[in-house]
Amino acid sequence: MNLKNLGWNEAFESSFNQYRVQGYTIGRVILEHKRLYRVLTDQGELLAEVSGKFRFESLSRQAFPTVGDWVVVKPRWDEHKATIQAVLPRKSKFSRKVAGEKTEEQLVATNIDVLFIVVALNHDFNVRRIERYMVMAWESGAKPVIILNKADLCLNPEDKLKEVESVALGVKIHILSAVNEESIPLLQQYATNGATVALVGSSGVGKSTITNRLMGKEVQYTQEVRDGDDRGRHTTTYRELMILPTGGCIIDTPGMRELQLWDAGESLQDVFEDIDHLSSMCFFANCSHKTEPKCAIKAAIDEGTLSQKRFQSYQKLQRELAYLAQKEDKAAAIQKKVKTKSIHKELKKKINKR
Incomplete structure (x- = not known):
């Protein structure tokens, strides 16, 4: 596996040098499930979990690996397993506040170059939601691109385009129908030379169909939207990074019913x-x-x-x-108070053992 096709660059190389001399290996998280991680390295895929030291020193959930992260691992090649020692600094991250009343950040994907904000041109169309996605996209550090999908189901796509243009200043907008393969070359230009593209949007807007088209095969299950309200069913239930034939990567994400901001800055x-x-x-x-x-x-x-x-x-x-x-x-x-108390407790145990 050529790591450059996964998005490896000189900045990540520089961050990894201190670990390389210690004999560690680098890999990228392609799938996360209950604190178990599928990590792709230049020698193949490994099933990994974080080390005990990593877990103890992590002050929050955001410190843990997520899909898109480059992680430092100690591999056990014969078992096809590894232990994650560290996460390299992220160049970008798309996150939101977790659903509900809890005040906590939920990382959706990291180290993204381009963020496709996918909107369906049916009853799901909502300019206010696009504004919200735009704020989150610019904060992520990735380049936002708006995809107005399902143009075949819309009687006035040009009118919808004007609405979006009025709120998405300076952002590329594409009208297409993902079911037609002729539309896909418009999007392939963003997914080359190791670039990582992530798709976000509500359920049923066509993210999985776009993923399948860019991959050139059926890798994601798709369903029709419900009759009557054009609302989508969840067809993608987890985030996964996949390698594209064009040399880049794509991350499909589950539909977001609740889209609360986490941070916005400027x-x-x-x-x-x-x-x-x-x-x-x-x-x-x-x-x-x-x-x-x-x-x-x-x-x-x-x-x-x-x-x-x-x-x-x-x-x-x-x-x-x-x-x-x-x-x-x-x-x-x-959180700081709880962590400090935990550290003091561990120090006290060590002192009592002497």
């Missing part, structure tokens, strides 16, 4: 650049865009140059991120 401003620019034109620097005079946001809404729904979406995401940051600070403090 990505919110990047996606809502138009609103950010208008805010800078308000008469008052601390304008709340409610009752203040000479508010550029209110003026744009009244003139019809800014959608009220888009502005409300921006405000909603702002509130969500602020609330999350507050909860995250509390959770981090509790």
Whole structure:
């Protein structure tokens, strides 16, 4: 196996040098299941688990390997198994807040070059959801590309395209129907020379069909959407990295019913650049865009140059991120306290044994 086809580059090589001299091997996680990992190396596939030291020193779930990670392993070639010693620094990661009330990050995939945001042109079409995906995509460090799939089921695809263009500034958008193989060359250009592409989107939007087309064979099970509401059934139930015939990799992910932001940084401003620019034109620097005079946001809404729904979406995401940051600070403090207590307990045991 040529590691360059898996995305290996000089930056990863530099990070791995300190482990190479210790006799360790490098591999990429292609599948994760209950803390067991399928790792692909230049000498084949290994079933791996993390070492006890790794588990003890990891402060959070995010420190553990996930699909797409490059991991340092101690192989047992005769058993086709390995022990993971470390995870190399990630160049990108797509993550979300875990579903429910728990304040915790869920890594979806790492070391991605291109993120296909797949949207179906049927009743699933939702511009506000696209905005949310865009924020998460830019924060991931990967290049977002929007795929408007199932064009054969849409009477007005060009109108939908204009809607998406109005919120996805500077992002490549492709209209296609994945069931038609002629559409696939549009996407193959992103999946060459060791590039890693990940697909995200709701269930039933056609991610598995796109994966099958790019792979050139049926590797993912597909189903028709439900009658009546165009809602998808979960056909992909886990994340898996696969090697493409074009020399790159693809990661198909399960459909996301709940898409809560985890972190955004400056990505919110990047996606809502138009609103950010208008805010800078308000008469008052601390304008709340409610009752203040000479508010550029209110003026744009009244003139019809800014959608009220888009502005409300921006405000909603702002509130969500602020609330999350507050909860995250509390959770981090509790986690640190528990870890410190655990370390002290271990030290006390060692002292008592002397």
